[in-house]
Amino acid sequence: MKTYVCGHRNPDTDSVMSAYALADLRRRTGLADVEAICAGRLPDKAKWVFEHFKLTPPRVKRDVYVRVRHLVDHAVPMVDADAPLVDSLRRLEESGQSSLPVRAKDGTFRGMLSPAKLINFFLTKGDVTIPTGRAPLHNCAQVLNESDPVHDIRTAVIRNTHNHFPVVDESGKLLGTVLKSAFAQEPPFRIILVDHNETDQGIPGLDEVPVVEVVDHHRISFAATKEPIRYTADVVGSTCTLVARMYRAVGERPTREVAGVLIAGIISDTLMFQSPTTTDADRAMCSWLEKLCGESAEDLMAGMSSLVSPLQSMGAEQAILSDAKTYHEAGQKFMIAQIEETHLAFFHQHIADLNEAMGKIRQANGLDFVALMVTDPVRGNSELLYCGRDSVRRALSYRRGEHGTLLMPGVLSRKKQLLPEILAALG
Numbered sequence: 495m496k497t498y499v500c501g502h503r504n505p506d507t508d509s510v511m512s513a514y515a516l517a518d519l520r521r522r523t524g525l526a527d528v529e530a531i532c533a534g535r536l537p538d539k540a541k542w543v544f545e546h547f548k549l550t551p552p553r554v555k556r557d558v559y560v561r562v563r564h565l566v567d568h569a570v571p572m573v574d575a576d577a578p579l580v581d582s583l584r585r586l587e588e589s590g591q592s593s594l595p596v597r598a599k600d601g602t603f604r605g606m607l608s609p610a611k612l613i614n615f616f617l618t619k620g621d622v623t624i625p626t627g628r629a630p631l632h633n634c635a636q637v638l639n640e641s642d643p644v645h646d647i648r649t650a651v652i653r654n655t656h657n658h659f660p661v662v663d664e665s666g667k668l669l670g671t672v673l674k675s676a677f678a679q680e681p682p683f684r685i686i687l688v689d690h691n692e693t694d695q696g697i698p699g700l701d702e703v704p705v706v707e708v709v710d711h712h713r714i715s716f717a718a719t720k721e722p723i724r725y726t727a728d729v730v731g732s733t734c735t736l737v738a739r740m741y742r743a744v745g746e747r748p749t750r751e752v753a754g755v756l757i758a759g760i761i762s763d764t765l766m767f768q769s770p771t772t773t774d775a776d777r778a779m780c781s782w783l784e785k786l787c788g789e790s791a792e793d794l795m796a797g798m799s800s801l802v803s804p805l806q807s808m809g810a811e812q813a814i815l816s817d818a819k820t821y822h823e824a825g826q827k828f829m830i831a832q833i834e835e836t837h838l839a840f841f842h843q844h845i846a847d848l849n850e851a852m853g854k855i856r857q858a859n860g861l862d863f864v865a866l867m868v869t870d871p872v873r874g875n876s877e878l879l880y881c882g883r884d885s886v887r888r889a890l891s892y893r894r895g896e897h898g899t900l901l902m903p904g905v906l907s908r909k910k911q912l913l914p915e916i917l918a919a920l921g
């Protein structure tokens with residue numbers, strides 16, 4: 495059975511890297527079909543690391559809902575409408591099923607071949623050499639779509655008097671049969687959670703799938719389990735620290751590339767050991783991994799940051815102007831700039847520089863005000879720095895945060911979200 499290893503939704507680098515490495519470790523320690531997946535957009539930093547080490551990043555998978563396609567019983571044959579009826583009846587008999595789906599020449603579902611439907615045909619001495627498609631077929635079967643989530647249709651299927659349900663794809667092509675009994679079975683995959691344990695934070699569909707292991711460094715809010723599971727938790731700065739420790743515990747060494755992946759998770763979650771969550775264990779595991787990787791944490795951090803953090807790679811003024819738009823509205827001239835920054839902590843360290851640069855830009859361009867929107871695309875939030883007349887800032891509906899910025903939870907778009915708010919504030 496397939497086992498997914500998955501971090502939280504809105505994945506960050508630690509979440510993706512720990513999933514990747516733990517899948518590798520579980521594969522090495524004997525789990526047959528294991529795959530790391532990423533429950534959302536792959537973070538840019540993680541993407542850089544996978545490219546740097548020439549590894550294939552985890553597949554992006556938006557949910558783990560069990561879908562009809564997972565339940566198709568491939569042991570139940572399909573018969574072709576062109577095939578002589580006698581051959582199809584023989585296949586039906588051999589299959590031991592009570593009916594079989596019939597496929598038209600173009601691949602679409604034609605009907606169910608069912609003995610009950612044929613009684614009258616036989617009583618009137620029907621010719622069994624005719625094509626199957628011309629015999630009376632059962633046509634009121636409930637046809638399922640392969641992408642239907644099982645939880646949406648379970649009740650309807652269980653109440654249905656039939657036991658065989660034909661399954662088609664988006665284009666209407668017949669894929670096979672789902673038996674009613676499949677709806678009562680356990681899901682066809684299991685999941686290992688890394689870097690989270692709360693269902694609400696996990697990949698959609700998680701509550702339907704058995705969790706067989708958790709590796710995490712967050713508060714525990716895990717539901718009661720039916721069976722014993724492996725649960726690894728500790729107060730460390732990164733889930734990758736725990737995964738590295740697990741390699742050591744079983745006497746395994748990650749490859750050069752996987753060591754690099756683990757380092758990336760540790761240094762991004764601990765902000766290069768600056769975060770107050772950092773522990774000695776994070777530093778110790780990182781230096782062990784550096785030896786295996788042959789590259790330093792500093793070098794990897796520089797590579798990861800150069801790509802995604804304008805605040806790291808260029809001066810404050812240049813970073814602001816790299817994506818700035820000027821507007822003339824309600825008799826005012828103003829600028830709204832936007833920067834993407836996956837770690838708002840880096841931004842907070844640069845607030846003084848940015849304020850100074852915004853003041854300069856405002857003066858040099860004769861602007862009434864300058865607003866800088868710093869967006870964390872991973873968590874889906876932004877914060878706003880504002881430089882200019884107080885009346886506009888006070889009219890904005892955003893709350894002030896501890897760093898003096900305005901907090902804009904859920905705001906990602908300058909055009910669609912921030913600008914209308916500013917225009918409303920201008921009156």
Ligand SMILES: [Mn+2]
Nearest residue numbers: 508689733763
């Ligand atoms: Mn983490």
